[in-house]
Amino acid sequence: PAVGLGVRCRSSMAAIGGGDKEQEKKQAVGGGGCSVKDDKGIVSYWGLDPTKVCKEDGSPWKWTCFRPWDTYQADLSINLKKHHAPVTVLDKMAYWTVKSLRWPTDLFFQVYFLLYFVLRTYACNMITILYMFYVLVQRRYGCRAMMLETVAAVPGMVGGMLLHCKSLRRFEHSGGWIKALLEEAENERMHLMTFMEVSDPRWYERALVFAVQGVFFNAYFLGYIISPKFAHRVVGYLEEEAIHSYTEFLKELDNGNIENVPAPPIAIDYWRLPPNSTLRDVVLAVRADEAHHRDVNHFASDIHYQGRQLKEAPAPLGYH
Amino acid sequence: PAVGLGVRCRSSMAAIGGGDKEQEKKQAVGGGGCSVKDDKGIVSYWGLDPTKVCKEDGSPWKWTCFRPWDTYQADLSINLKKHHAPVTVLDKMAYWTVKSLRWPTDLFFQVYFLLYFVLRTYACNMITILYMFYVLVQRRYGCRAMMLETVAAVPGMVGGMLLHCKSLRRFEHSGGWIKALLEEAENERMHLMTFMEVSDPRWYERALVFAVQGVFFNAYFLGYIISPKFAHRVVGYLEEEAIHSYTEFLKELDNGNIENVPAPPIAIDYWRLPPNSTLRDVVLAVRADEAHHRDVNHFASDIHYQGRQLKEAPAPLGYH
Ligand SMILES: [Fe+2]
Ligand SMILES: [Fe+2]
Ligand SMILES: [Fe+2]
Ligand SMILES: [Fe+2]
Numbered sequence: 001p002a003v004g005l006g007v008r009c010r011s012s013m014a015a016i017g018g019g020d021k022e023q024e025k026k027q028a029v030g031g032g033g034c035s036v037k038d039d040k041g042i043v044s045y046w047g048l049d050p051t052k053v054c055k056e057d058g059s060p061w062k063w064t065c066f067r068p069w070d071t072y073q074a075d076l077s078i079n080l081k082k083h084h085a086p087v088t089v090l091d092k093m094a095y096w097t098v099k100s101l102r103w104p105t106d107l108f109f110q111v112y113f114l115l116y117f118v119l120r121t122y123a124c125n126m127i128t129i130l131y132m133f134y135v136l137v138q139r140r141y142g143c144r145a146m147m148l149e150t151v152a153a154v155p156g157m158v159g160g161m162l163l164h165c166k167s168l169r170r171f172e173h174s175g176g177w178i179k180a181l182l183e184e185a186e187n188e189r190m191h192l193m194t195f196m197e198v199s200d201p202r203w204y205e206r207a208l209v210f211a212v213q214g215v216f217f218n219a220y221f222l223g224y225i226i227s228p229k230f231a232h233r234v235v236g237y238l239e240e241e242a243i244h245s246y247t248e249f250l251k252e253l254d255n256g257n258i259e260n261v262p263a264p265p266i267a268i269d270y271w272r273l274p275p276n277s278t279l280r281d282v283v284l285a286v287r288a289d290e291a292h293h294r295d296v297n298h299f300a301s302d303i304h305y306q307g308r309q310l311k312e313a314p315a316p317l318g319y320h
Numbered sequence: 321p322a323v324g325l326g327v328r329c330r331s332s333m334a335a336i337g338g339g340d341k342e343q344e345k346k347q348a349v350g351g352g353g354c355s356v357k358d359d360k361g362i363v364s365y366w367g368l369d370p371t372k373v374c375k376e377d378g379s380p381w382k383w384t385c386f387r388p389w390d391t392y393q394a395d396l397s398i399n400l401k402k403h404h405a406p407v408t409v410l411d412k413m414a415y416w417t418v419k420s421l422r423w424p425t426d427l428f429f430q431v432y433f434l435l436y437f438v439l440r441t442y443a444c445n446m447i448t449i450l451y452m453f454y455v456l457v458q459r460r461y462g463c464r465a466m467m468l469e470t471v472a473a474v475p476g477m478v479g480g481m482l483l484h485c486k487s488l489r490r491f492e493h494s495g496g497w498i499k500a501l502l503e504e505a506e507n508e509r510m511h512l513m514t515f516m517e518v519s520d521p522r523w524y525e526r527a528l529v530f531a532v533q534g535v536f537f538n539a540y541f542l543g544y545i546i547s548p549k550f551a552h553r554v555v556g557y558l559e560e561e562a563i564h565s566y567t568e569f570l571k572e573l574d575n576g577n578i579e580n581v582p583a584p585p586i587a588i589d590y591w592r593l594p595p596n597s598t599l600r601d602v603v604l605a606v607r608a609d610e611a612h613h614r615d616v617n618h619f620a621s622d623i624h625y626q627g628r629q630l631k632e633a634p635a636p637l638g639y640h
Contacts, residue, residue, distance in 0.1 A: 045404070046619035064634040065493040069389075084365070150488045157484050164477050165537065167509060168470045169530055171516050173385040178509075182502055189487060189498075196491050210489055217485065299366035314384040 055269075066190060066270060073272050074285035075292070080243055082291075084236055084298045088305075094233035098241055145249060145286075146195035149188055150209045151216055152242065155235045155297075156185030158220050159228070163310070175311035177300070184293055190270055191286050197264035198279060229304035232297045239294035246287040253280050375589075386510060386590060393592050394605035395612070400563055402611075404556055404618045408625075414553035418561055465569060465606075466515035469508055470529045471536055472562065475555045475617075476505030478540050479548070483630070495631035497620070504613055510590055511606050517584035518599060549624035552617045559614035566607040573600050 053061040053068055061068060086095040160181035167174045201209070224231040252258045263277040271285040296316055303313050373381040373388055381388060406415040480501035487494045521529070544551040572578045583597040591605040616636055623633050 045402075046615050046622055063493075064495045064631075066496075066499075082365075146491075150491075153484065153488050157481050161477050161481050164473065164505060164509065165533060168473050168512060169526075169533055171466075171470075171512070171521055171526070173383075173513060176384045176386075179386075179506070185484060186499070189484065189494075192488060192491070193493060201491055206489075206491070213485060213489055295366050302366055311384075
């Protein structure tokens with residue numbers, strides 16, 4: 001309850017042996033030339049004790065890629081219908097960039113035809129790769145969600161990195177936006193880590209992700225340098241599409257076309273779901289996250305539209 | 321005390337009106353097309369309430385670029401003398417890369433001579449720019465510290481970003497290293513934000529930072545792709561130098577060559593220093609941070625030296 005307010009709460013989880021840990025650290029660090037061996041067998045003079053943490057119920061925390069204080073309850077009450085009506089030319093460009101990647105493929109293409117088609121035109125341009133990516137991932141919803149998340153985690157990282165460098169260069173505060181965007185990237189990466197558990201990527205899907213990441217990273221990097229206004233708007237619309245996709249996913253789950261398997265343990269820990277949760281609960285949490293990203297990115301674009309800089313408006317931190 | 325154990329504690333700070341906030345958010349989000357106006361006057365349909373937080377004593381939190389839960393007490397007990405003796409060729413290359421940027425300049429050059437020298441060879445190579453940077457910042461310790469921090473915040477961000485992209489591409493967990501490196505970058509940025517308060521960069525120093533960041537970012541980016549082992553080792557040695565520099569800074573403070581001004585408010589909040597702290601306390605905290613970065617980076621390099629990947633050893637999170 002209290003922990004779901006957007007302020008994630010560290011206090012509800014206990015660090016094992018707080019007092020001991022400091023002592024251990026001192027021994028390890030002050031021990032001169034001795035080698036320190038950690039659990040995984042990495043022997044090093046610099047070997048640092050991994051911080052030992054446990055869950056609320058006292059059982060050890062089994063994830064190293066995120067910690068109890070990174071977990072939160074998704075705000076499922078968020079309005080899923082909000083939409084930024086494109087008004088300016090730039091808005092419309094952003095909108096159609098996203099749309100054009102979606103709808104024709106919904107109508108025209110079948111997966112294996114396209115795969116064949118694209119392999120024939122292998123030295124192909126960016127649009128073709130993105131198309132191919134899009135259509136391929138139409139095939140299986142679980143896998144589709146997973147692959148889209150590999151792309152979704154890029155903009156936050158690129159934006160955060162560029163703002164970080166700008167903050168350093170200009171000796172300026174960031175207003176919290178660096179952190180907000182990096183949090184978004186981390187959140188998207190956790191989506192991926194979750195869907196990985198319920199879907200197994202095939203070799204050509206891995207190859208596709210590789211190609212698409214290369215193209216998209218550079219395109220977004222350039223786009224963000226040229227016009228952060230446009231870049232955030234594009235992401236806003238992408239998130240609107242993501243909400244739509246997850247709504248479809250939910251329908252398939254309710255129809256029984258996709259099996260409503262138990263939620264993977266990582267998702268239960270990350271979103272603090274009850275132990276008997278299912279894939280449906282996970283998708284609901286993920287969809288709420290996407291709605292939050294939509295808000296943050298449209299908001300960021302709006303700030304730029306008003307001729308201001310992001311740092312002038314405090315970033316919505318911890319707003320998943 | 322408890323908060324200084326490396327596990328940073330959110331519970332000691334209160335969020336104003338937890339219950340109200342959720343309601344406010346619902347109103348704002350569910351309000352359809354109404355505009356929401358925030359404190360800074362950014363009007364937007366997407367306007368998100370900045371999270372309202374306050375300090376332990378109930379006064380409002382005045383920083384937007386970091387939050388109470390990002391603060392910590394520096395572990396001043398860390399061993400400052402640890403050093404990785406370079407053994408392999410790669411180690412020695414890393415060591416001399418760092419050293420060669422340091423000592424000749426200590427002996428031979430005077431600042432304005434060099435400035436003249438470098439401006440003459442303006443379309444100069446990377447080494448010259450780094451030299452110039454190094455020598456210029458010799459001049460004033462406060463300013464020097466500040467400028468070095470603009471560079472110091474780059475490797476963590478680059479490493480974190482590359483690991484993030486790798487994690488996405490390979491559908492792999494990161495073992496917490498993405499976060500650890502991004503935390504390092506953020507910590508370094510906070511060093512910069514602190515020294516900015518006690519020193520005012522001149523126009524040519526800003527220009528220099530601009531050039532050096534461009535060169536260093538790309539060099540480190542490439543270096544990290546080619547050999548993370550080497551890259552982390554270089555940072556380890558850079559941090560050893562940073563410890564040395566801050567030790568010199570402390571000597572100058574104790575000699576009275578640099579005035580021991582009161583600590584800037586941002587530093588008092590960030591490192592949870594007592595209200596009457598001085599610049600000396602800040603430098604002590606910063607030096608302890610650098611020692612932690614040294615450990616983390618040498619450790620990371622050691623992991624690679626053992627032919628393993630970072631994700632196999634849990635990252636030391638929250639280890640400033
Ligand atoms: Fe996502
Ligand atoms: Fe998203
Ligand atoms: Fe630093
Ligand atoms: Fe450092």
